[in-house]
Amino acid sequence: MPVHVVGNVCLDTTFRLARFPEPxxxxxxxxxxxxxxxxxANQALAAWRADAEVHLWxxxxxxxxxxxxxxxxxxxxxxxHGLTVLPLPTDRSAILVDAGGENQIVxxxxxARAFDPAxxxxxxxxxxxxxxxxxxxxxxxxxxxxxxxxRALGLLTVLNASPLGERADGxxxxxxxxxxxxxxGEALTGxxxxxxxxxxxxxxxxxxxxxxxxxxxYVALRDHAAAPRFHPAVPAKALDTSGAGDVFCGTLAAxxxxxxxxxxxLHLAARAAAVAVTRAGTFGCGPSRDEFHAWHTRESA
Ligand code: ATP
Numbered sequence: 001m002p003v004h005v006v007g008n009v010c011l012d013t014t015f016r017l018a019r020f021p022e023p024x025x026x027x028x029x030x031x032x033x034x035x036x037x038x039x040x041a042n043q044a045l046a047a048w049r050a051d052a053e054v055h056l057w058x059x060x061x062x063x064x065x066x067x068x069x070x071x072x073x074x075x076x077x078x079x080x081h082g083l084t085v086l087p088l089p090t091d092r093s094a095i096l097v098d099a100g101g102e103n104q105i106v107x108x109x110x111x112a113r114a115f116d117p118a119x120x121x122x123x124x125x126x127x128x129x130x131x132x133x134x135x136x137x138x139x140x141x142x143x144x145x146x147x148x149x150x151r152a153l154g155l156l157t158v159l160n161a162s163p164l165g166e167r168a169d170g171x172x173x174x175x176x177x178x179x180x181x182x183x184x185g186e187a188l189t190g191x192x193x194x195x196x197x198x199x200x201x202x203x204x205x206x207x208x209x210x211x212x213x214x215x216x217x218y219v220a221l222r223d224h225a226a227a228p229r230f231h232p233a234v235p236a237k238a239l240d241t242s243g244a245g246d247v248f249c250g251t252l253a254a255x256x257x258x259x260x261x262x263x264x265x266l267h268l269a270a271r272a273a274a275v276a277v278t279r280a281g282t283f284g285c286g287p288s289r290d291e292f293h294a295w296h297t298r299e300s301a
Contacts, residue, residue, distance in 0.1 A: 001129050002053040003253055004122050004155070006146050007040020008112035008137035009058040009073070009083075010091035011065050012282070018099050036072040036283040037093060038112075039135040039162065039246055045076055046250025047133065049289045050272065052257055057082040057122040059115035061090035076284055084120045086111050103242075112137045117146045128154035131257040133249065136163045140172050147173035156257055157207075160249040161188065176207040177256065179249050185211045194219040195228035202226075208262065210252070212245055215277075218270065222262045231266065234274035243282030248273040251286065271295070 015029035044056040056073065060066040060083050069090060070080040093107040115138055117123075126132065132150035134143050134157075143159075150157045151174065159175035164184050171178060171188065178201045180188060185197035194211040201209035202224040212218045217233040251272040255265035272286045279285040287295070 001127070001131070001257060002055050003044075003047045003131040003133055003250075003257055004055050004057060004126055004150075005040050005044040005047065005133045005250075006057045006117045006120075006122055006138070007043065007133070007135045008038040008091060008109070008115070009036065009041040009056065009060065009069055010038040010093055010107070010109075010112075011035075011068060012037035012093045012095055014095040014097060014281075016097050020096060020098050020102075020104060034068070035281050036069060036076070037281075038091065038283075039137055039160065041073065041078075042243055042246035042282050043133055043135065043160065043250035043253070044078055045284055046247045046272065046286050047254035048077055048250075049284075049286060049292050050251040050254035050258075050268065051289070051292065052131075052254035054078060054254075055082045055122065055125060057084075057117055057120045059084045059086050059111040059120075061086055061088045061111055063090055065090035065092065072283070077289065082120065082122065082125075084115060086114055088114060101240075109137065113139055115142065117142055118149070122146075123149050123153070126150070126153055126155060129156075131156040131158060131253050133158045133160070133253045134175070135160045135249075136165055140165070144172035147175060151176075156253075158249065158253040158256070160245070162245065164188070171201070171204055174205045174207065176205075177210070177252070178202075178205050178207065179210045179212065179245075179252065181212045181214070181245055195230070198228040199224070210266065212248060212273075214241065214244075218248075218266070220262070220266055231270065234271045236274035236277050238277040240280045240285070241277045243285045244273040244276045246282060247276040247286035 048054040189200035198221040252269035
């Protein structure tokens, strides 16, 4: 039973700078690195590392960057068979990081916006009991259609409503599990209290809801009839918190699909996310498959 991640993939170019440039100014970077990214790819890799079989359904362009994306996915352990090639530039982000660790990000998202999951073959490959994981990078219409198709087919549907984009007016459908961070939850529900946010989301979707709170942990609600429960984060010495949310979501979806109960799956997700904050980057910043296996096996022994 695989996890189908329907989402985006992109190439991230990160420039480290002493400071951000002023308007009109040209600055030399301290260094520059290129890595795979995109919430779809990040969550797909986290789910695979948490022991699930994973299919990433995404779109790339027809350019040299597309080759790098394919190679990066395969080298990480994922397959490139679910990639749709579009006559567009592959999606990219330029990430500027200053000496204080603050960042500025500009993204080109033509492929994510043009991607039509219905034409990608994911639905024909899915079987009842599989999981479907969606994020907020595709158009709201594409996300809604995939979610509805997944529910109709009897998939375990997981929505990480991030980034919100035009979606601040509500969830695109009724996922079995909704995951948001605090800011997204506030924007979606108008509530400030994480417990209230989770209650509202669970009531709207009829499913489970998780509100992540960074280093403070998360609040989770198994279903709309349950009470929200706060869980502290697994302590970690944070180096780079970007990508923690993706590792959390991918791991959670994988573990739920693999039959873990809600709370143990959440705990593993938080544990994997705590590893992610100790490592730089987003794609593959969580525990490796071997690491995950070692401590998961030890814990369940
Ligand atoms: P991002 O967009 O940066 O990937 P996010 O905003 O979606 O992240 P967060 O709420 O920042 O998600 O983090 C997700 C989870 O990761 C938290 O619920 C927590 O379990 C874990 N986490 C985040 N930051 C830390 C930290 N400093 N120490 C330990 N765990 C952390």
